[in-house]
Amino acid sequence: MDRTDRTDALVSHLRANHFATMTELAEELGVSVRTVRRDIADLRLRGLDIEGERGRGGGVRFARLAPLPPLQLDESQVVGLWLSVQLARRATGLPFSEDSGAGLNKVLAALPEARRQKLRQLYGRIAVGAPASPRLRDSAGEMCPSLIDAFERCFSQETCLSFTYRDRFENMTQRRIEPHGILVQPPVWYILAIDVDKSAQRMFRMDRISNPRPFSRPFVPSRAVVHEMVEEIPGVSAPKL
Amino acid sequence: MDRTDRTDALVSHLRANHFATMTELAEELGVSVRTVRRDIADLRLRGLDIEGERGRGGGVRFARLAPLPPLQLDESQVVGLWLSVQLARRATGLPFSEDSGAGLNKVLAALPEARRQKLRQLYGRIAVGAPASPRLRDSAGEMCPSLIDAFERCFSQETCLSFTYRDRFENMTQRRIEPHGILVQPPVWYILAIDVDKSAQRMFRMDRISNPRPFSRPFVPSRAVVHEMVEEIPGVSAPKL
DNA sequence: ACGAAATAGGTCAGTATCTGTCCTATTTCT
DNA sequence: AGAAATAGGACAGATACTGACCTATTTCGT
Incomplete structure (x- = not known):
């Protein structure tokens, strides 16, 4: 024994x-x-x-075999935890950061398999990169406050999003996109999308987006799109396929 | 591990x-x-x-999922999750980061009250700051790989730690300290301590520490010490007293 | 048809961990 | 007081675990 x-x-x-x-x-x-x-x-x-x-x-x-109340975490809460932990673990050498991964896995393991499967698909569409370079960070402007809500909804519900985009030459354009993934380089993030009018892959920086409006056209999210848009970028851990 | x-x-x-x-x-x-x-x-x-x-x-x-073990998170795993979430939430404007806080609270709520109390004391000793400035980040060196383990143990178990410290003038000194708290400015962190030989508060940067050795002298951690050492530093959210 | 990428597992030396023995301190009941 | 418990420090010897290296086998893609 x-x-x-x-x-x-x-x-x-x-x-x-x-x-x-x-x-x-x-x-x-x-x-x-x-x-x-x-x-x-x-x-x-x-x-x-x-x-x-x-x-x-x-x-x-x-002492007391208190049956813990079952965890009622909703999807975005789990994704939030997942993303927080990924970001913390990229900064190797922080105290307790290794343990946070193990803790997250235990939380995930306590969820029913059906939800776990849905969640795997969600965070399979999220690419985590190193923190933004100082130059990028300084150039980052204010984000439209309604973007987070609109984006989270479209990203999870797999519906399209439209907005006004200001590109780096300050040109304003109207876009309608399928939000397949995101790339996070804190404190900056990008939507990895397919522009439905141009039928082409595009990245949109969050602080260049204004007037976001979800619209109800559904799409089938593709991890391959996310993977492809991100694999060339150094320091980014692309999600597994 | x-x-x-x-x-x-x-x-x-x-x-x-x-x-x-x-x-x-x-x-x-x-x-x-x-x-x-x-x-x-x-x-x-x-x-x-x-x-x-x-x-x-x-x-x-x-192949077939074995029956669920009850959620059994150990202390450092919860602290790790907590710290990850705090760090992510400082970068306001990240998608899902608000939800991560709510998710964390649900996880905490599922723990027995006794452990929650112990945990509150633990993360009441952790101060979270903004990411390190580029200059600080560049000046940061390699950390002694055994430090994390030794530190985590002493911090949680409330016992003293001794090590060799290299100050900013490159002087090497032997220190024996009570690790009351930490200040995290990713990817850099500091031990907030009382030097038991000098009977004075000191901050120690993690990459200047070598040859850490826990020793079994206990101390009573004081949030007041942590609070006091950190309240003057801009951009740092000191733990509540 | 071949090579690359996987699982599967044998062997061995060095080391890290665990175990038992022997302590001391403290609490609680009789 | 004294006996019976929990709690845990110190140390030497035994044990097991780990990594490095190796071989066999399966499977997929080009």
């Missing part, structure tokens, strides 16, 4: 018998009391709520 | 992402491919139904 089996057995025994002394557990598991003590300390570190009663007649028990 | 954490993370990752190659898993978990192979073999022995698809384009996945 290796360590993993043993901690497994320890948890089962405590669940089944509700209360035990370390000495009893040690005999049950065939190891020394000191080892049981260490195993319990480990389980506590992992967040299991085991309470010890000191003194004569004492022992250990599960 | 020990073996147990790793197999945990492995299962979560597979549940969350549905499909992965051994190589991806190895990178995600920071171990060799051979070790991932062994972990997967172990999990199979334990009865988890993981199927492997051979050949080009192959990978591993759960």
Whole structure:
């Protein structure tokens, strides 16, 4: 019986018998009391709520097997968490950033498979890059405040978006696009889209967009489009296909 | 990350992402491919139904999803999620970043009250600032790879840390400190500490620290210390008192 | 038909981890 | 007081884990 089996057995025994002394557990598991003590300390570190009663007649028990209320996260909340974690993990060397990935995976794992599948498709359309260069950052202007809402809706619901775009020569044009993906280079981001009038791939910087209006024409999002538009850009981790 | 954490993370990752190659898993978990192979073999022995698809384009996945384990996030995983979300929310205007805060709150709400309290104390000691200025970023050097582990442990367990510090005049000194807080200005971070030999508050930049060694002297973390050291710095949201 | 990319797993040396033994401190009941 | 518990520090020896290297096999795309 290796360590993993043993901690497994320890948890089962405590669940089944509700209360035990370390000495009893040690005999049950065939190891020394000191080892049981260490195993319990480990389980506590992992967040299991085991309470010890000191003194004569004492022992250990599960404090309260509180069935956690099921997580009711909606789609954009999970995508938000996902994006936050991806951004933090690009800055290697931050404390706790490795653990955030593991934490996110546990949250995702707790969702029903059907939602997980939908979510995988959503963040498969998001490309995360390094933070914007100082020059880019300085050139970034104010974003139209209604853009986020409009964009999030169209991106998730797979419908088209129209807006007025100001290109780098200050020309204003009307665009109607299918928002297939986004590229995030904080604090700047781009919509990776197909312009339905030109039938061509285009990138739109968020601060050059004004007067966004969703419209109800549906499209089929393509990760391939996202992948293709992004793969040449250095420092960007393209989503898997 | 020990073996147990790793197999945990492995299962979560597979549940969350549905499909992965051994190589991806190895990178995600920071171990060799051979070790991932062994972990997967172990999990199979334990009865988890993981199927492997051979050949080009192959990978591993759960054949039949094992019953959901209850959401068991450990402390540093929650702190990691929290920090990621705070950082993302500072970059206002990113899509989905508002929702990430709501999502995080739901995750926190699903934890037992006792842990929530401990966690509030932990992230009450973390100050989040704007990303580092280009000059600061360029001057930042490599961080000692063992620092993160040592620091995370001392920070959470409320014990002291000693290390060699190189100040901005390149003087090397031995320090013994109480790590009360951190200030994060990605990708740079500082330990906000009390130097126990000088009995004075000091900030230590993470890339100037070498040879970190935890030692078992406990201290009582003070949010006031963190607050005081950080309140003069522009662009930093100090934790509430 | 071939090569590239996967899973699968054997072997071995070095190291990191775990375990038991022996402590001390503290709490609680009799 | 004293006995019976939890809690956990220190240390040496045993154990297991890990990475490097290797081979076999399957599968896909060109």
